Amino acid sequence: MDAYKLVFVETAAARVLSRPRPVRRDGYDRTVVIDRVRVEADDVVSLTLRDPRRELLPEWTPGAHLDVFLPSGRQRQYSLDGDPADRASYRITVRRIADGGGGSAEVHDTLRPGDRLRIRGPRNAFPFIAAESYLFVAGGIGITPILPMVAQAARAGIPWRLVYAGRSRASMPFLDELSRLRGGELIVRPDDEFGIAGPADLIDRVAPNSTVYVCGPPALMEAACARVASLDPSVALHTERFSAPPVRDGVAFDIALTRTGRTVRVGAEESALAAIRRALPGVAYSCQQGFCGTCKVRVLDGAVEHRDRLLSDTERPDSMLTCVSRSRGGELTLDL
The missing domain is CATH 2.40.30.10 (Translation factors)
Known part of the structure; x- marks a missing residue:
């Protein structure tokens, strides 16, 4: 499953279950x-x-x-x-x-x-999609985008189920607020009471044509996504991640930082941003998942393997997002 901050996977015909006016996506x-x-x-x-x-x-x-x-x-x-x-x-x-x-x-x-x-x-790239029923899975602070969705489903009278995991009840925000919602089922699974939830604990049943929303730490995301992949293909899965995704199929390479005259080595399993921050701790970044563009930097030399979904075709020849993109082979020279 391609995990990416504020990018969702949609596997069923959909429309936004919200006000008919779309949320503006360009920043202001x-x-x-x-x-x-x-x-x-x-x-x-x-x-x-x-x-x-x-x-x-x-x-x-x-x-x-x-x-x-x-x-x-x-x-x-x-x-x-x-x-x-x-x-x-x-x-x-x-x-x-x-x-x-x-x-x-x-x-x-x-x-x-x-x-x-x-x-x-x-801005919204993780929209709430109309469905016959919902299963929500949230881990820890991953409840924040999920909470308004559950409340909206409850107001609309659409069946819902929320599995909410966390380290302990004391660490899990909005338990009281969630308990007041009607028309669905709230399952609270603190690790200190039940152990770390496995795939079947997070998703033990899903009706055909349901929509599943998942947000939380990497282990929870991977368990839930693996479980959904084994279910009825009519089930639609939407995900949001609050932490940097793991580097997949990475190869080590060097980055030359022209302004500082330093060269840093990027490991096969680390991001270019992580390596740059060892030399330049104050370098700007934010989402670490290729969405926001804060870490965009000018590329002076070298071929980039772009893994973001933000840059336009006209930007890609001489720019990259260091949080996710990498070298296609050989050294990159950046304006840093």
Whole structure:
């Protein structure tokens, strides 16, 4: 299964189950103010954002995200997990990642009510598709894009089932909010109570013509996707990943950084971005999955194997996204 941030796999005829007006996909910026910071679970906080003049915010549909520009200059993507009908505010939720790139720590440690943020969006490439019934599988903070989908299915009276896994109940946000939804089945599977969920634990039954949405860490994604692959071919699978996908079929190569005069070795199982960050820790990046374009860099020499789905044909000859793309063979020379 091709795992990629904010790219979904669709295997059945579909239409968006949402307002008829499509969500705008081209980015646009605005300033918002943090109205509230709330602890939702262990190491998880939500931010409620509003317009500084209390004007209505742009519409969004379940699965949408915001690009958030943090005070440090870091850019990160966070799913909208509130109520799409509430245009007075947006809600995003962030888990602290101790060994991450510093964005989540900055949110937790420095952002307070009254602070202003620049955002871009909302944009949606993980849309909620009309179906006869739904199975949702979420792991940890992967509940954030799933929550509005479950709520929408509940409001529409469409049968749904949610399997929600996490390390412990204390680490799993929105359990109370989910328990209030009607018309479906909520299955909560903390690892400390049931053990790590296997494929059959996550997906033990799916009706034909159902739609399955999965979002979570790599192990959960792989288990759920493998299970769906063995089911009725009428089942449609849609996925979103919050962490960098593993490098597949990688070959080691060198990158020459012209501005610094250094050359870095990219291992067969690591991204070009990871190797570059060893030499340039402050290099810009965000999604690490070839979606946002933050790590786009000019290629001065060498042949690139493009693995992103963002760059246009006119950009590819002299640009690359270092988070996913690689060398086709031989050294690459980059404008870094």
